[in-house]
Amino acid sequence: MASKQLFTDSDIADEAVRATCDDASICKRFATSKGYWTDLYVQYFVRQVGERKAPEINRGYYGRVKGMNLLIDAFLKKTQCDCQVVNLGAGLDTTFWRLxxxxxxxLPPLSKPLIETHSTDSLLLDCHSLDSDRYCIIGADLRDFPTLEEKLKKFQINPELPTLFLSECVLVYMTTEQSSKLVHWVADTFPTAMFINYEQVNMNDRFGEIMIENLQRRQCNLAGVDLCQSLDSQERFLSAGWKSVNALDMMTVYSMLPQEDVARIERLEFLDEKELLQQLLQHYCICWAVKDKLNLGLSQIGF
Ligand SMILES: C[S@@+](CC[C@H](N)C(=O)[O-])C[C@H]1O[C@@H](n2cnc3c(N)ncnc32)[C@H](O)[C@@H]1O
Structure with a gap:
């Protein structure tokens, strides 16, 4: 008799996608240990600093974190913090501790570091959700739309409040159809909102091919990579009902960050081959889309 299969192919694929958050957090932990930026919380999710990362990787993460934070802070300022923030596919990202x-x-279940670091004023509801006055963690598959919607309602998300949606290297793991539905639903449901999406771009070259192959070797499929061919793909937000959208590759974002701080981090480690950093930055982008029924001036947000 054939033995019973405990894990399906899709379980294995989901586990591989889930594990990508470890890579991101390990890299963020290393870069903060070197002083690229300050993150008081990442040490609680990744205990060990881990092995050395190349300077271009650290600078790439610096650009990613600084770029995202600049847009997040601009949204908080425009809304005077009278808003909600939804971090989609957050993994172990510490943004929620900062905000x-x-x-x-x-993607459920909650990982061990998330459960271990919840504070005493928070309530672990089950292995899928954690609730507190200040934040709540919802285990939900972004591809399973009805459940996601139901859970957000249960946690009393208020569609009328200005809402910031963050997705950092997340949509690319969903098919274009699945991520389009999500982006559409957000636009339809939240009249005053901003969606910040950080993901791969210019993936139709050798660098992109190698990235795809490396992830595939780990059973991890970039199911949405078709939307990562150029910055123009981010116009998908317009067809999904957003009023305006901007997209910049990370090379441009990096050059628009406060240059004094960029000069500071560039002194931290010697970078021998500048082309490696350029190549990396050219393959990621930040895109931000807005809808602004309350006329808060969200469309003015930028670098
Ligand atoms: C590369 S990690 C990025 C994590 C985090 N956003 C960051 O930047 O540190 C990708 C994350 O997307 C999440 N993810 C991918 N597909 C998802 C889905 N269908 N539902 C929920 N989360 C998903 C994974 O669980 C993983 O945590």
């Missing part, structure tokens, strides 16, 4: 009032969506 304090955030709804975090992760």
């Amino acid at each position: 304090k009032t955030v709804i975090v969506i992760i």
Whole structure:
């Protein structure tokens, strides 16, 4: 008799996608240990600093974190913090610790570091959700739309409040159809909102091919990579009902960050081959889309 299969192919694929958050957090932990930026919380999720990362990787993460944070802070300023933040596919990202009032969506179940670091004023509801006054973590598959919607309602998300949606290297793991539905639903449901999406771009060259092959070797499929061919692909937000959208590759974002701080981090480690950093930055982008029924001036947000 054939033995019973405990894990399906899709379980294995989901586990591989889930594990990508470890890579991101390990790299962020290393870069912060070198002083690229300050993150008081990452040490609680990744205990060990781990092995050395190349300077271009650290600078790439610096650009990613600084770029995202600049847009997040601009949104908080425009809304005077009278808003909600939903971090989609947050993994172990520490943004919610910095902001304090955030709804975090992760692919269930909750990971051990997340459960271990929840504070005493929070309530672990089951292995899928954690609730507190300041933040809640919802285990939900972004591809399973009805459940996601139901869970967000249960946690009393208020569609009328200005809402910031974050997705950092997340949509690319969903098929274009699945991520389009998500982006559409957000636009339809939240009249005053901003969606910040950080992901791969210019993936139709050898660098992109190698990235795809490396991930495939780990059973991890970039199912949405078709939307990562050029910055123009991010116009998908317009067809999904957003009023305006901007997209910049990370090379451009890096050059628009406060240059004094960039000069500081560039002194931290010697970078021998500048082309490696350029190549890396040219393959990621930040895109931000807005809808602004309350006329808060969200469309003015930028670098
Ligand atoms: C590369 S990690 C990025 C984590 C985090 N956003 C960061 O930047 O540190 C990708 C994350 O997307 C999440 N993810 C991918 N597909 C998802 C889905 N269908 N539902 C929920 N989360 C998903 C994974 O669980 C993983 O945590």
